[in-house]
Amino acid sequence: MKLFDVIVVGAGTSGMMAAIAAAKSGSNTLLIEKNKRVGKKLLLTGGGRCNVTNNRPADEIIAHIPGNGKFLYSAFSQFNNYDIMEFFESNGTHLKEEDHGRMFPVTDRSKTIVETLFNQLEKLDVTIYTEAKVEKILRKDDQVIGVALEHKKIYAPCVVLTTGGRTYPSTGSTGDGYKLAKRLGHTISPLYATESPILSDDGFIKDKTLQGLSLQDVSLSVLNSKGKVVVEHQMDLLFTHFGISGPAALRCSSFVNQELTKNNQKSVTLQLDIFPQKTSAELKNEIKQKISDQPDKSLKNALKNLVPERLLDFVLNNAALSDHQAKQVSEQQLDELVDSLKSFKIHAEKTLPIEKSFVTGGGISLKEIQPKTMESKLVNGLFFAGELLDVNGYTGGYNVTAAFVTGHVAGTHASNIAEYTYLPPLDEE
Known part of the structure; x- marks a missing residue:
């Protein structure tokens, strides 16, 4: 022995x-x-x-x-x-x-x-x-x-x-x-x-509208059932065929799982800010400037290079602004556009299982x-x-x-x- x-x-x-x-x-x-x-x-x-x-x-x-x-x-x-x-x-x-x-x-x-x-x-x-x-x-x-x-x-x-x-x-x-x-x-x-990709059943995820799109230095927040921010991470993000991945998503994943277990929630709301370094007012002024520079162009062309083209198409489609001329956009529509870029909502149903995290x-x-x-x-x-x-x-x-x-x-x-x-x-x- x-x-x-x-x-x-x-x-x-x-x-x-x-x-x-x-x-x-x-x-x-x-x-x-x-x-x-x-x-x-x-x-x-x-x-x-x-x-x-x-x-x-x-x-x-x-x-x-x-x-x-x-x-x-x-x-x-x-x-x-x-x-x-x-x-x-x-x-x-x-x-x-x-x-x-x-x-x-x-x-x-x-x-x-x-x-x-x-x-x-x-x-x-x-x-x-x-x-x-x-x-x-x-x-x-x-x-x-x-x-x-x-x-x-x-x-x-x-x-x-x-x-x-x-x-x-x-x-x-x-x-x-x-x-x-x-x-x-x-x-x-x-x-x-934890440190796991996040799964979402949102229509745009299921349709693979933004699949493969990578965003640099954006801010992703997990909201609780009352809409308050639980955690926020400013890092890179990747849209996938099942949801979101990349450093920002991985860092938020444990908080998604913790929120899901509270009150047996079916989903957790995530909020994506594509311009975390700019206030809503600053972003609105930047968009207004682009519009005033090219008022006769389509809104899509006037806002070219503001964000990746696929994301711009998606946001304009959602706001029913795809066919608008730049000069036709109202103040209210501008506010809605800024809001969709500063607080883009994604609904998380779960993360990948532990075995794949x-x-x-x-x-x-x-x-x-x-x-x-x-x-x-x-x-x-x-x-x-x-x-x-x-x-x-x-x-x-x-x-x-x-x-x-x-x-x-x-x-x-x-x-x-x-x-x-x-x-x-x-x-x-």
Whole structure:
């Protein structure tokens, strides 16, 4: 019977970092992965280039983690995004900055990041079992004593669960960790898709009128049932055959799902402002100027280049202004036109499911986890990290950062506790 100090379940972003941290702290560490190789999902991040972290200050990172980011303040005080960058740089993997502080390996290959982590695991003599699925966490009374695989039991006083959420199930993220945690008495906050394209049944979406149209630097808001803005994001947007995608839509998606669950709403109204840098009055004056420059032209020709042609056609059709001459347009029609460009309404019925989204919202209730150590408040020696936690951020390196940070903190504290935890006689439940 082999006895370890720390067992880490799941060799993704947080799992590999947890195993490295535990081993660095002197623990005899085992990393268990059900896939053939480690870091399968990490290979897909950042479009296969691996957006490994973000170089903005910690407060800004946490502000970009709308799903319970404040829970991470204590973890960030121990290990943060700058420590992540230092970890890779000191191991010979150089990073470069792109827009909005996103950090990528200079090689532009996520494989570089996975290899760096794997090399560290090997250097630190971490034992790695692949193609091994944990069926159960073993405990005696309120103390973890190990894990059960299909055909054997492995003992350790500390277990770190880092099995991921339910996005990209082909990578092994099939929600196993939630089941394991639930069996130990943990509460799972309802799971929902975040960072997900948004689906709409609006006529213009179904007719594919604007499909493939991309808009730069527009503002998208989610409205609640009373018409008040819940969240607003100014970024790029893409109309698709099923609804909307692109950064602005992805960032609004978790709020769409949260609003849909409130009062069992059938749909949520989104408001698109195509000219967020201009007031309605400024936009109206700009349109008036274009009309006065070419009063005898059709309104469509007078307003050429104001917005992409397909969008202009759509807006003018909706306002029954397609056949108007520029000089025929009334003040009221002008106001309606400005309104359709400044508060273009889209009705969202849902987002893509979790399995097709970038990030899982919801997860293991944070009320049951110590923020300083990531240890369970219910079972001694049980730790959590990564996407299993009820923590979710926007795309841009924020979720990977949270995974590395919580992994490091969980691994370090698991190692410290394993040092002085005595395992009871192993006639476990």
